[in-house]
Amino acid sequence: MLGSKTGLPDSKPPALSISPSKLKEGLMQRGKTRIFLVDVREPDEYADWKIDGSQNIPIDHLITPKGLRQIPKDAEVITICAHGVRSSQAAMFLRQKGFNAMNLAGGLAAWNKVYDMAPVPLNGKDLFELLQVRRVGKGCTSYMVCYQGQCAVIDPSVHTDEYVSAARKHGFKITHVMDTHQHADHVSGARALARAVGAKLYLNPLDAYRYTDFIPLKEGDMISLGDGGVAIEAVHTPGHTKGSTSFLIQRSGVLTGDTLFVEGIARPDLRNKADEYALDLFNTYRDKILSMPEQVTILPGHFSQQVKMEFGKPFSSTLKDIRRRIPLLEASKTEFTRYVLANIPPKPSNYESIVRINKGEEPYDPEAFDDLEEGPNRCAVKV
Template identity: 45%
Template sequence: MDDLSISSEELTKNIADHVPLLLFDLRLRDDFEESHVEGSVHAVCDTDAKEKIMPNIPKDTKIVLISEPDDFSKEIAEMMVSFGLDAHYLQGGFSSWSGKTVKGRTGKTISPDALYENLDDVFLLDVRNADEFSEYKIPGSVNIPLNAIFDTKTLEQIPKDKEIVTICPHGNRAMVANFALEQAGISSKTLEGGLAGWNQVLKPVTVVDGPTKVIQVQKIGKGCLSYIVVSNGDAIVIDPLYPFEKYSDVAKEHGFKITRVFDTHQHADHVSAARNLAKHANAKLYFSKYEGYEVDANFVGDDDEISFGNATLKIIHTPGHTPGSLSYLVDDKFVFTGDILFVESIGRPDLRDQAEEFAEKLYATLHDKLLSLSEQCLVFPTHHGEGVLDTDGAFYSTIEKSKKLPWLDLAKQEFINKVVAITVPRPMNYRKIIAINKGEVPLNITEIPDLEIGPNRCAVDSS
């Protein structure tokens, strides 16, 4: 194989001569952010890169890889050449670079929070493959797969009067798309952390503003919902999400104190922040006594009552989605149903591989416990599905409306047969997430965005 190395001097000249280059820095992100070659981007050479990026880069595009030392970048360059790409590596690694360096992240990015605040002003360009896009997406985004971005005719679909934000799972493909757009004279930014980062944006919405206040905290990219319930300055949090610091920020802003933290069940689609939030807020932690947790907490069950402020929370054992699922009834006015009862559907019973047994329990829970509550009782679930319309920015229902959901008018056996027959893909990484939430395996917080990527998939699809 030909010598694929490129010296610091030669690379400096290429940059000065504006040679079209893709500069991939393969070092750890922390090292990259401390110092990197100006114009380079942090990249990870993983399965996604090999399968979704390399085949879509034009063969005449010059690629320079940077590592420290240079043995890893040499290895990857040789692999890329085997794909037919024009790949090279910086001889001597990053430490040999004598040109300009910069700190921080790559310049042409936008944070997930900043994107959320400016959604109406940008054109969201999702460069994943069509099958990935159909699975889940940011509402309003347009799909143009990476391999089509290099086609000048395709670029005619991109508006000239809006800021362009490119999107992919983690940012690698989006960054390559930025390169293609730049070559065509189109300025764009990449969503930091990709869809994995987008899934970590939390938005608080006040739903009930009375003697007992209910604030719904939404994980907007995932469809997850959590709650802060406040009475006389005393706050409880139900099903908290990461980043858990958001709840303390809201408490500080509104002038109340978080004293208790609850989970409704062992979640399968997202990592519970209950333990870390309780520790951070010096609050009491409550879990279901029916779920077999392997952590220190206060374990509660059916008919237990807990007072906070001037309000009372009553615990209802509501199995069916999991064996130990709990619902929390506050002053007979609000019921927090976890993954048992949603705005648009009901919880799926198959995630613990006992679908028929759990479906029978689900039927009993719905008809004997939840639907027998006051019809005016507000229903606050822990998820909403894609396309579900909000009510004044929040997702909730009433028992009266819930009684009209599909299948709830069926006889018991017909209900069980229909629910068990539904086959829906399970949440990504659900087994590991359950194990983390149960306390069986330790949590590495840096893994959360990747663990939670994808749709929540906790409801029965009765459409």
């Protein structure tokens, strides 16, 4: 139960708001408590970005008798908006009407900082540990590959404490940090994390960074953990960006970043060279990705709401299943590039500023990132 109903006389009034982490706990135990998520923003805002499983009842409609009839009396009702202002008014209104309503404190901007970890079972799981770290609201995925006390973190977000505390909890030291590419939809935490823990930072210089305190990555580089028993191989997979690099782990799993998703393919347009990058992408799929074993597990850097994300459970797909789902991967060069260029989604919010920060052209100021990172990830072309 999310509220303060303990069965004992309650001297304090029930909470008016719920923190994002408490809401996550509640959603993980959904079988025990009925939770009704009501997003009170306008339909266009809701269509753009939402919490999976929420219902959209704009606040102007919610306060009408018809709107109220849509709210279940027997559920814990959580009201949601962008920053928790409109939803706070909605929660107060619902409480006056006798509903068990609470406001999601800080709204979607705060939900954007909720993380969930899921161990990934790969062949060789006895040898090393692989954790999929999901930034639930944003749909960003990072990974931690851990072996003999050492840990490599791939694609960390700005909330670097999440990785530090996960490594500590599992008894590992973060020794290597890398990004699959220069991100455009969220600020990378890679450089900050590497500095904070004294780890080596690896980036592909083809993505044109303005700083040089990293080890340049290139095709075929091997990053070894522990006594070298676990190797992470860099595979240059350009198309989303020039320097996009996938990481093949023990030849059984591949971290594809934004090159290949379980439900879509990379977008080639965020560096304003869509025609050239779409061709790179075609070559990457033909020459690099499709030549991998069919049973290799694809572990991407993002997930959309098409992916059923369950707390504590990893999402992934074999290359074989992705090939079956996305026949475009095996289309001719002309068909492929024509489709990709005709189906480019809207640009991510603030992507030009985010790229400048990730390049090192603008200051890294985590205080300013909440607003900058609002909205879903938009790195995929849907197929």
